[in-house]
Amino acid sequence: MQIHVxxxxxxKLDGGAMFGVVPKTIWNKQMPADDNNLCSWAMRCLLIDTGQQLILIDSGMGSKQDARWQGFYFRHGEGDLITSIKKAGYSPNEITxxxxxxxxxxxxxxxxxxxxxxDALELTFPNAKYWTHSAHWESAIQPNAREKATFLKENIMPMHETGALHFTDKIVNPFGKNIxxxxxxxxxEKMIMPKITNGDNTYLFIADTIPSHAHIPVPYVMGYDVRPLQTMSEKELLLKQAVENNWIIVFDHDPIHEAATIQLTEKGYRIADFVTI
Incomplete structure (x- = not known):
């Protein structure tokens, strides 16, 4: 198995929204905000070559929306989904x-x-199956008022309309025994966190449960969470397992650090070592 970042x-997103009730005087030391209180965040994805499947985990925000919409989020940097996939040695048509x-x-x-x-939308990866959880899909197509602005029809409906959509809860081990x-x-609702075993290493792509290294402390949860107290419980359980099993936590939004191992200290869970995948 090969894993590519x-x-x-x-x-950019508002720093206060990303850290919820945590004061800016604390989080700003780790994630400095600009004059508009915005912090820079990565859109980090993984590409996993199992030998039988080529699996892309997440795909960033894309570029479909108009300039006004894009302007809300200040897209920046040299990173690009397709360019990065090609740099890893693959083409979009190879994604399964x-x-x-x-x-x-x-x-x-x-x-x-x-x-x-x-003049029409199409799948970026035409030969791929597209996966989500069925309960999450229902929450996306009938969104609550809190999430309505982030579930965009142009992002999700083509998955269903083309027949490419599949549900992870309807099939056993869709990606093999190592994922x-x-x-x-x-x-x-039902956010997916892939746990990937590759040789002696186990990687947990923890998604937005812990979006960056600065979110490791259990109370540091985002204002975007629909159930923040549940996020805290989920974080604590996952961090405990990460320490006990020496998992490597992969951060989807950390602008600098790809991943880290975790330790339990007298102050709670903290970074043990940063890891490059």
Whole structure:
């Protein structure tokens, strides 16, 4: 198995929203905000070559939306989904599976694109199966008021309309014995967190349960979470397992650090070592 980090670019979100009730005087030391209180965040994806499947985990925000919409999020940096996949040695047509941890725009937008004529939407990865959890899909197509602005029809409906959509809860081990799928409900309904065993290492792509190294402390949860208290419970359980089993936690939004191991200290869970995948 080969694991590649895919850089889908950076964007900006409000630092206060990303850290919830944590005071800016604390989080700003680790994630400095600009004059508009915005912090830069990565859109980090993974590409896993199992030998039988080529699996893309998340796909960033894409570029379908107009300039005004893009301007809300200040897309920046040199990262690009397709360029990064090609740099890893693959083409979009080789992707067999696209797994979205969840269908918020910054995690699935790159999986659908405009066609060459710019008059219709098409799948970015035409030969792939597209995966989500059935309960999450229902929450995306009938969104609550809190998440409505992040579930964009142009990002998700083509997956269904083309017949490419599949549900992870309807099939056993869709990605083989070395990729387990864990679920969390604090950030959004049935967010998927792939746990990948590769040789002696186990990687947990923890998605938005812990989006960056600065979010390791259990109370540090995002204002975007639909169930913040549940996120705290889920974090504590996952961090405990990470320490006990020496898992490597992969961060989807950390602008600098790809991954880390975790330790339990007298102050709670903290970074043990940063890891490059």
């Amino acid at each position: 895919i850089d889908a670019g950076h964007f 599976d696209v797994l979205s941890t969840h269908l918020h725009f910054d995690h699935c937008g790159g999986a659908v694109q405009w066609n060459s004529a710019k 387990d799928l864990l679920y969390a409900d604090g950030h959004t």
